[in-house]
Amino acid sequence: MIRPLSVQLYTVRRALAEDLPGTLARLAAIGFDAVEGFGLAEFGDALAEGLPVAGLPMPSAHASLSGANTDAVFAAARRLGVGTVIEPWVDPARWTTRKDVEAVAADLNGIAPRAADAGLTIGYHNHWFELENRIDDTSALEVLAGALDPAVILEVDTYWAEIGGEAAPALLRRLGERVRFIHVKDGPRVKDIQTQTAVGSGALPIAEILAAAPQALRVVELDEFAGGDIFDALSESHLFLVGPAGLAEFEA
Secondary structure, eight states: OOOOEEEEGGGGHHHHHHOHHHHHHHHHHHTOOEEEEOOHHHHHHHHHHHHHHHTOOOOEEEOOOTTSOHHHHHHHHHHTTOOEEEEOOOOGGGGSSHHHHHHHHHHHHHHHHHHHHTTOEEEEEOOSHHHHSEETTEEHHHHHHHHSOTTOEEEEEHHHHHHTTOOHHHHHHHHGGGEEEEEEOBSSSOSOGGGOBOTTSSSSOHHHHHHHOTTSEEEEOOSOOOSSOHHHHHHHHHHHHHSHHHHHHHOO
């Protein structure tokens, strides 16, 4: 069985702003099974109309939660059929001490019951600094995981994990079932997002990453792409992950 593949709409944010229905149609034509949202307030009305037409569900979405009007966020998410709302960024200054990281966890833990009342799950998405910062020889992200309520899930951005100095497959195995989504992206392991490439054409160990988190929904993302048409990069990524060349390798 081929696993479903999602794509983070931030990857095509410029095209989305110009032609949302056409952009969704192109993603569906490539073969993506779902999308991950962002900018729910900005794009909510158009997405509510366009997603059913394109036949694309939105199981997850990025939205600021800490300090935000979560009632509005949750209402927008439910309207779009989102099941999991993921906090995409917490200030890097809050990841340097155990006390600060535990405070981040407390914020998310406090929001989780309100999300559950709305029929939603919440999660956290990492960048590099949560892995780069060490607390008693443990990455700050893993300190966070240890302090989170079991109701709060993780979306591990495997590219940023590697940039932060952690081997993504080993990290995924340590975090285990808490990881419900993974960002699958590729490139030369540098912070310059302009160097990111189609999945399968960079330096990341994609096969090992996927094998380390079989329970997680795979979400393809490119933060930037300087190599030509972003839709070509997404097509190459999709083919690599589920096409004839990739199927045997990744579907053990």
